[in-house]
Amino acid sequence: MANSKKVLIIGPFPPPITGNGLSNKVVYEGAKEKEDLIADKINTSSKNFDESVGSFSFKKVFNAVCYNLKIHKVARADVLYITPGQSFFGIVKYAFFIIIAKLYRKKIIVHIHGNFLHQEYDKLKKTNKMIAKKLIGAANSGIVLSKSLKKNLSPFLADEKIETVNNFFEDYLAERIEDVLENKSLEKLKIIYLSNLMMEKGIMDLLSAIELLQKNNINYEAKIAGNIDIKIKDNILKKISELQHVTYLGVVESEKKKNLLLWGNVFVFPTYYKMEGQPIALIEAMVTGNVLLSTNHAGIPEIFSEKNGCFINKRDPQDIYQKLIKINNNSNYYQEIIKHNHLYAKKKFKKELFLDKILEIITR
Structure with a gap:
């Protein structure tokens, strides 16, 4: 175990049940079973299901403050596997994790579970666009679910850094x-x-x-x-x-x-x-x-x-x-x-x- 990599998975986990949350659960459980990996997680899920994904609310801010208190876990990890949201707030709420990871020279992987990020980025004002680009662009690798969804990471990462991985059934x-x-x-x-x-x-x-x-x-x-x-x-x-x-x-x-x-x-x-x-x-x-x-x-x-x-x-x-x-x-x-x-x-x-x-x- 001395040479094992430590991966920190940051994103939503069930409940509530979502495709993103289920995927993170499967990755976490799979990583824990590998002898050359030590897995930990930070759960960013809100307790209540709400259709208004990506919108601002004080409940979401409070939730973000709570899971950001676990930021010390970043220092112990070798790799951060992050599944950010597809809105500006959905990106920024992971900012501290990304900034600390870069300061400690950790490997960062972002996995996007959708097709809205590129649209959101196009609509952002100049300052917010720059912030989003700096944060997502800090990743060493990016993952999307299919070839047509690569456009969601292409404003931030070079094509050779973007991987496609299909979803799955249990x-x-x-x-x-x-x-x-x-x-x-x-x-x-x-x-x-x-x-x-x-x-x-x-x-x-x-x-x-x-x-x-x-x-x-x-x-x-x-x-x-x-x-x-x-x-x-x-x-x-x-x-x-x-x-x-x-x-x-x-x-x-x-x-x-x-x-x-x-x-x-x-x-x-x-x-x-x-x-x-x-x-x-x-x-x-x-x-x-x-x-x-x-x-x-x-x-x-x-x-x-x-x-x-x-x-x-x-x-x-x-x-x-x-x-x-x-x-x-x-x-x-x-x-x-x-x-x-x-x-x-x-x-x-x-x-x-x-x-x-x-x-x-x-x-x-």
């Missing part, structure tokens, strides 16, 4: 599921939404599409799971209560999440979320044998095509409804996609592939 989701997949059918639409319930992730569009299924007497059942932004919680729960055959499950994890994904046959994700990157939820839905409906947005087209389901228009409940009807009326064709998605995800998005690449970047 191993347990694909374990001992062959019999269940063999018996999955599309005789009845079993619709899943599994993500944070946010306006920009299209939850209200999906509920409006389900209302059309109900009005037209289509045979369906829907299960909705995830955190709800507190500001729209009452409206969403009211809408769900007005629909037949729709259940809100709250936050689901581990076996409950796996059982939900295996229960369903169509996974609907109508996102236009400005911070979206490469949603882990889509990968999880594929490996558990679901037909996908999602938007042509952010890094989604690099992991999803018409071979995996159907693209849907943003902010368009009618289009979601029509694509659900298309699947319902062509069940034999889409039955084959259930099998294809499982095999495709197992080949391309194993956690092992993700971890091997991340840990190689950390230890090189």
Whole structure:
């Protein structure tokens, strides 16, 4: 252990559950299992889920003060692996960690989980632009989720310093599921939404599409799971209560999440979320044998095509409804996609592939 590298992972960890948080958890656990690494972490998560990511609030400032009190951990680390936000505040709240790391000549890796940073940077005023460039530009390496998302780091880092690493599914989701997949059918639409319930992730569009299924007497059942932004919680729960055959499950994890994904046959994700990157939820839905409906947005087209389901228009409940009807009326064709998605995800998005690449970047 004397020659082991010490990596400090700084970013959000569950709860609440987000793709970024889950990714950090997997990296932390993977690093702890490696004999040549000693892993520590600083959790920057807020306790409450809020859709207004990137906006300023005194709660966020207080939270930032609390985790910055752990800055002494930087001096003991060899490598900092940081997953900053994509707003100016989301960058600046990591400033002390980055500045101290540079003073101590630590290796810095930044991993961006989305496609908004380049837009935010373009809109910044000159002084804030300079601050953002100095902070992100201090990194020795940067990681994005796909080639199309490299533009989020290109204002700060040379191209040769930017790596692409696909997201992943957790191993347990694909374990001992062959019999269940063999018996999955599309005789009845079993619709899943599994993500944070946010306006920009299209939850209200999906509920409006389900209302059309109900009005037209289509045979369906829907299960909705995830955190709800507190500001729209009452409206969403009211809408769900007005629909037949729709259940809100709250936050689901581990076996409950796996059982939900295996229960369903169509996974609907109508996102236009400005911070979206490469949603882990889509990968999880594929490996558990679901037909996908999602938007042509952010890094989604690099992991999803018409071979995996159907693209849907943003902010368009009618289009979601029509694509659900298309699947319902062509069940034999889409039955084959259930099998294809499982095999495709197992080949391309194993956690092992993700971890091997991340840990190689950390230890090189």
